[in-house]
Amino acid sequence: MEVDGSASTVSRGAQSIPLQSRRQRAFYQFTQQSLPACKPVLTPAWVITTFLLVGAIFIPVGLITLHASQNVVEIVDQYDTECVPEAFKSNKVAYIKDNLISKNCSRYLKVYKHMKAPIYIYYQLDNYYQNHRRYVKSRSDQQLLHGLGYNDTSSCKPEESKNGLPTVPCGLIAWSLFNDTYTFIRGRTELKVNRKNIAWKSDRDHKFGKHVYPFNFQNGTLIGGGKLDPRIPLSDQEDLIVWMRTAALPSFRKLYGRIEEDLDADDVLVVNLTNNYNTYSFGGKKKIVLSTSSWLGGKNDFLGLAYTFVGSTSIFISVVFLLLHMKNPRTL
16 A cells, blocks of 8 residues: 555656656757767777678669669750751851741661560750759749730840730740651651640649730741640740750750650661751750650669769778778777
8 A cells, every 4th residue: 555655646747747847858968968968989890790781782673773774775966066058057047047948858767676665756956955043034934824814024134025005925935935846757657746745744734824815926037945835824835934944954855755666676767857946056966866764764874873983882882890900900
């Protein structure tokens, strides 16, 4: 009975301590760094084992990642120079600006390895600085969402209006829309290119208005790039949506469409393209890219190489530490 009574007394005493006082005591212990803490002792055995464990994990992950990247089949063809007529090789800018000269061009791509559908079609631009501060700012997100109902387009300068009327979509980004086109023929059959759902769903649903239509677009004396169908709302103009998501680096790829049937090894594709986009004025390059994908995405060896390098370095460091410890052991 005495034991039970003393225990209940202690319990009642603990409960009688005010909650605020307990918080103050805990805060005091925290600020004075007197709380219980883990203080590991980095012995040579622990350090060597840790580096070995990191290497044992990172190297297999790196090799698996690298193997997945290597399995991606990719065909890249630069066509900006090859599609210029011989007479204009020395003056490419005059060629691209002359609307009377045909811009049609044919390229031949050989499939060196079986490509499993879906096969993604990208256009790649090099030496194109979409991250330039003035270029990135020249847009109006509110106008893209609300159309002519939003009047403040001062951020779109110098492409906010034409002939005294507002432009939808306004700004340099939309004005410089990429406008080369591609068709693909295998044998005597034209391959169907699916150009739906190439933009992010969040962009289509929340950043571009479903009832906003192009208005007074590319009506000036200086045409920057592609034109838009005024009968189609901006939320369905997926080429524009893809282009408006600006790239961070001067070399970038943007999705053009998908081929949804397999291509066999040694197939030859005829690519009929229109070489409309002016990259010659600033020394840019244009490429067309056909690529499959893996569970990791597109072809990118960097992640696998990085994992393998870190794992190998960890193994090397652990061996060095082991040799040093065996040569000069130290008693703790």
